[in-house]
Amino acid sequence: xxxxxxxxxxxxxxxxxGHRDAFRHIVREYGLGVRGFIASQLYHLDDVDxxxxxxxxxxxxxxxxxxxxxxxxAWLRGIARNKVKMxxxxxxxxxxxxxxxxSEVGEVVEADLERASVAVEEEQLARLLNCISKLPDxxxxxxxxxxxxxxxxxxxxxxxxxxxxxxxxxxxxxxxxRECMARKGV
Amino acid sequence: xxxxxxxxxxxxxxxxxxxxxxxDELLARLRADNGFRREFVEEIQMHGYVRAAQSAxxxxxxxxxxxxxxxxxxxxxxxxMARLAQMPTPxxxxxxNPWWAVAGFAVVAVGVFLAxxxxxxxxxxxxxxxxxxxxxxxxSPAIAMLSHVVEAAWxxxxxxxxxxxxxxxxxxxxxxxxxxxxxxxxxxxxxxGPAQLELRSPNEAFLLSGKVACELNDSARGFRLLxxxxxxxxxxxxxxxxxSESGEQEVHALEGKVTIGRTGESGTSQILAKQAxxxxxxxxxxxxxxxxxxxxxxxxxxxxxxxAARLLLxxxxxxxxxxxxxxxxxxxxxxxxxxxDATLRNRVRGDGAGSDGQIIGARWAQGRWPGxxxxxxxxxxxxxxxxLPGTHTSLxxxxxxxxxxxxxxxxxxxxxxxxxREDANGGKPTPADVRPVRWELKxxxxxxxxxxxxxxxxxxxxxxxxxxxxxTPERHGxxxxxxxxxxxxxxxxxxxxxxxxxxxxxxPSGPPLALTHLSLGNLSxxxxxxRAGVNYGFFGAVDELLVATRPFSAAELxxxxxxxxx
Numbered sequence: 001x002x003x004x005x006x007x008x009x010x011x012x013x014x015x016x017x018g019h020r021d022a023f024r025h026i027v028r029e030y031g032l033g034v035r036g037f038i039a040s041q042l043y044h045l046d047d048v049d050x051x052x053x054x055x056x057x058x059x060x061x062x063x064x065x066x067x068x069x070x071x072x073x074a075w076l077r078g079i080a081r082n083k084v085k086m087x088x089x090x091x092x093x094x095x096x097x098x099x100x101x102x103s104e105v106g107e108v109v110e111a112d113l114e115r116a117s118v119a120v121e122e123e124q125l126a127r128l129l130n131c132i133s134k135l136p137d138x139x140x141x142x143x144x145x146x147x148x149x150x151x152x153x154x155x156x157x158x159x160x161x162x163x164x165x166x167x168x169x170x171x172x173x174x175x176x177x178r179e180c181m182a183r184k185g186v
Numbered sequence: 187x188x189x190x191x192x193x194x195x196x197x198x199x200x201x202x203x204x205x206x207x208x209x210d211e212l213l214a215r216l217r218a219d220n221g222f223r224r225e226f227v228e229e230i231q232m233h234g235y236v237r238a239a240q241s242a243x244x245x246x247x248x249x250x251x252x253x254x255x256x257x258x259x260x261x262x263x264x265x266x267m268a269r270l271a272q273m274p275t276p277x278x279x280x281x282x283n284p285w286w287a288v289a290g291f292a293v294v295a296v297g298v299f300l301a302x303x304x305x306x307x308x309x310x311x312x313x314x315x316x317x318x319x320x321x322x323x324x325x326s327p328a329i330a331m332l333s334h335v336v337e338a339a340w341x342x343x344x345x346x347x348x349x350x351x352x353x354x355x356x357x358x359x360x361x362x363x364x365x366x367x368x369x370x371x372x373x374x375x376x377x378x379g380p381a382q383l384e385l386r387s388p389n390e391a392f393l394l395s396g397k398v399a400c401e402l403n404d405s406a407r408g409f410r411l412l413x414x415x416x417x418x419x420x421x422x423x424x425x426x427x428x429x430s431e432s433g434e435q436e437v438h439a440l441e442g443k444v445t446i447g448r449t450g451e452s453g454t455s456q457i458l459a460k461q462a463x464x465x466x467x468x469x470x471x472x473x474x475x476x477x478x479x480x481x482x483x484x485x486x487x488x489x490x491x492x493x494a495a496r497l498l499l500x501x502x503x504x505x506x507x508x509x510x511x512x513x514x515x516x517x518x519x520x521x522x523x524x525x526x527d528a529t530l531r532n533r534v535r536g537d538g539a540g541s542d543g544q545i546i547g548a549r550w551a552q553g554r555w556p557g558x559x560x561x562x563x564x565x566x567x568x569x570x571x572x573x574l575p576g577t578h579t580s581l582x583x584x585x586x587x588x589x590x591x592x593x594x595x596x597x598x599x600x601x602x603x604x605x606x607r608e609d610a611n612g613g614k615p616t617p618a619d620v621r622p623v624r625w626e627l628k629x630x631x632x633x634x635x636x637x638x639x640x641x642x643x644x645x646x647x648x649x650x651x652x653x654x655x656x657x658t659p660e661r662h663g664x665x666x667x668x669x670x671x672x673x674x675x676x677x678x679x680x681x682x683x684x685x686x687x688x689x690x691x692x693x694p695s696g697p698p699l700a701l702t703h704l705s706l707g708n709l710s711x712x713x714x715x716x717r718a719g720v721n722y723g724f725f726g727a728v729d730e731l732l733v734a735t736r737p738f739s740a741a742e743l744x745x746x747x748x749x750x751x752x
Contacts, residue, residue: 015275015276016276020270036238038234040232040235058342061273064343065343069686078339081339082342082362086361089362097206098204101209102197104213105194105212108217109223111497113227113230113231115500115749116227116228120235125235143236147196152196152199163196167196168187168192171229174228174229
């Protein structure tokens with residue numbers, strides 16, 4: 001993701017000099033990216049926020065170990081990835097086969113997800129909400145409703161459609177969003 | 187939408203349960219089918235971004251709780267600031283680890299390098315030449331090797347050590363996974379995360395928390411593993427030690443007997459083979475022998491192979507996708523070839539593509555992962571010859587290679603002929619209106635790109651455009667991604683190591699570049715050079731080479747490095 005390295009380095013220097021208020025800049029710049037990265041792997045939004053919070057606090061504690069010139073987003077995602085792994089590991093002990101399955105899927109796609117995250121620029125993320133607003137009505141309703149848990153069934157009933165159609169429409173909406181995010185001046 | 191994709195997304199979003207057979211089926215496809223995996227990742231990534239973007243003001247329950255837990259609490263930033271107020275100010279760490287990433291290293295090296303270069307070469311800095319306030323990293327002598335790293339994640343703030351790293355004294359804080367540490371005394375430690383282990387000397391380590399299995403042979407006799415309450419002295423056998431977060435400690439004699447003692451007390455006792463002792467507040471007691479709880483050589487190897495196979499698959503997908511780039515002229519991926527092949531297959535076909543490579547002397551070897559091919563060069567004579575038609579103004583050269591040694595002043599990576607060398611190379615003339623090039627390494631570890639500028643008294647003259655001396659001996663033996671990009675539109679030449687820009691130059695203007703007759707890994711010497719004992723041969727291995735006639739962006743190179751790092 002594209003961030004201003006000078007502003008980032010200045011913020012890090014200020015935090016390390018004891019001006020912790022400068023950490024606001026880091027949260028503002030990277031908050032959405034980190035939450036999105038975690039949210040792509042976790043179901044409960046509360047858990048996403050907890051882990052994102054943990055990741056930022058760990059980043060603050062370890063800010064002195066970050067090397068200028070390295071990719072700060074990747075460093076932060078590394079911390080977030082650790083948190084997600086810990087989360088899966090702790091749940092696997094007490095959860096069922098589906099939870100273990102999701103954990104395994106997460107491991108298989110881990111490298112691809114990191115690469116995909118590197119490829120998304122900050123300004124593209126900033127365009128996302130605008131892109132959602134431009135979707136056709138049906139797609140927008142599905143995107144805004146989300147498909148987690150029982151939402152897909154509920155949406156299918158409300159829209160008098162089938163769950164399979166809801167998934168296909170959501171898939172097409174994601175493609176449109178990706179195209180829209182890649183366009184400048186949206 | 188593919189039925190498998192729909193089922194997997196539904197399962198991922200907790201919208202459906204799957205039978206064990208269906209789960210296995212989907213996992214198998216996810217592992218083997220790169221396109222399927224990519225589509226799934228795109229789905230869940232966009233799903234995550236949409237969720238995050240639409241919940242504009244995230245809930246931060248722990249922070250709010252820490253602040254008093256009011257419903258209409260302050261916004262995200264204020265919440266974090268309140269929580270941070272209770273935490274100590276972080277301090278910059280001084281690392282003693284010689285394995286800091288090239289990226290961080292480059293910042294310092296480029297700063298120093300550019301101070302010299304800017305005055306006479308018209309270069310401009312890639313990064314501001316400001317020194318790191320943490321100071322230059324200091325290398326201390328290595329006492330161990332990080333021989334294997336399996337599904338590991340280092341704890342927050344730890345350097346991202348990679349397999350093959352030399353380890354000095356100091357802490358290893360592992361969050362997840364298993365690593366094998368081979369101490370120079372001969373002691374072999376398998377550490378399973380989460381663990382905190384301090385390497386104190388080739389004969390001593392301190393386990394603060396986590397699990398360690400020690401395999402020792404006669405040469406490692408006398409190795410001691412300390413814990414907060416225990417000293418385990420080994421007499422040439424194997425044992426496992428566990429320190430839980432609650433302070434309980436166990437020692438298991440995996441093979442042969444082990445001598446243990448309480449830290450700070452005199453006297454020792456012995457644990458016989460296949461027995462275990464537990465230490466808590468009341469002292470030692472017997473506990474069931476559970477060898478399966480400790481990391482073992484075979485299990486580590488099994489998981490390591492599975493991880494390598496996964497990385498190889500991911501790289502293959504990216505490499506295949508790259509082959510569709512119309513600007514690509516040469517792509518040797520060293521795949522699907524027999525160890526007896528004398529021809530290196532260029533994956534790029536069609537108009538303007540380079541030729542296959544003719545292997546002279548170089549031997550087939552293993553590349554970045556088991557199952558991935560490479561060619562090994564041992565200096566004398568060995569090379570790969572290829573042809574690339576046309577002339578070019580912009581260029582990207584990228585190679586994944588392992589440099590084993592830089593024993594002579596100049597080592598050739600990829601080079602074209604220049605006039606004095608024509609005879610030595612079979613009399614192939616170079617047109618006067620094009621420039622030969624040399625991509626090479628210097629003995630001090632500089633990656634360089636040289637442009638032929640003419641002949642003076644029969645001697646070839648070159649415009650040299652080097653990077654800082656980064657490929658120093660501690661990086662020998664590692665797989666590195668080296669790239670050089672000539673961007674005619676911007677009038678810039680940039681060197682990259684492991685996806686990081688390490689030097690940028692303004693190359694002198696001149697005729698376009700000729701890559702008609704290329705030699706990988708060596709260059710024929712002239713008579714005079716032969717008499718002087720000059721040799722340009724490369725010592726190391728190459729397992730991927732690409733030549734493109736467009737400048738790759740920094741982001742593209744970074745991504746290709748990330749997908750290919752072993």
